Amino acid sequence: MKMAPKLVLYEFVASPPVRVVKMLAKSLNLELELKPVNLMNKEQYNPEYLKVNPTHTVPTLIDNGLIVWDSHAIMIYLMDKYAKNDSMYPKDLVKRAMINKLLFYDASIFDKMIGMMRPIFFGDVKELTDWQKASLVDSYESIERILDGNNFVAGNDVTIADISLVVTLTSANCIVPIDFKKFTKIAAWIKxxxxxxxxxxxxxxxxxxxxxxxxxxxx
Ligand SMILES: N[C@@H](CCC(=O)N[C@@H](CS)C(=O)NCC(=O)O)C(=O)O
Structure with missing residues (x-):
């Protein structure tokens, strides 16, 4: 008899941080029980959901009663609990510090991006300001520099920081298109x-x- 999956993920398919968690779960071969939260219908504000995630965001993971939200925190938890080897998030202090700084950087570009899209998705703003667009391009420049001399963002091995940043970047590309002729390292890394x-x-x-x-x- 097939065992019911115990990992529950509250999701909205288009959400970038949800995709991050799904990618890592796939790489770890973890089965997720997906529970949709339709952000367009403001379901994230349903009182039952707010009990699960008081910050009204997706993704939220529930593992046997433990609630974890924020894609970065979820990735760290899944790696520490379920990874058969630690290559995507090594226990080595130095390697982990290299990855953590990128996860925190991703969280902050993410917040910027989400912050600027919120009034567009949930309010009546129709356009980004020049400053908002420039701040995304500034992030593209940073990632291009981060990739200088490396195959992946934290060195020569793929890690959870690559998952976070590639999802952020490919999503940001829909908002302010990345000039792939200029950002050649980003282009090669996405491939x-x-x-x-x-x-x-x-x-x-x-x-x-x-x-x-x-x-x-x-x-
Ligand atoms: N830093 C969080 C960001 C979570 C987040 O802002 N998710 C968006 C969707 S991409 C959301 O749920 N927005 C709904 C809202 O803010 O009400 C993460 O990495 O999980």
């Missing part, structure tokens, strides 16, 4: 990331995200 089997959850979600962004920015 490598796309070649991993665990990249698949980013494909459908990213397409939906692009459609939502287009609809809201062009109305």
């Amino acid at each position: 490598i990331m796309e070649s991993f089997p665990f990249y698949e959850p980013n494909v459908v979600g990213l397409k939906l995200h692009a459609e939502i962004v287009k609809k809201f920015l062009n109305e």
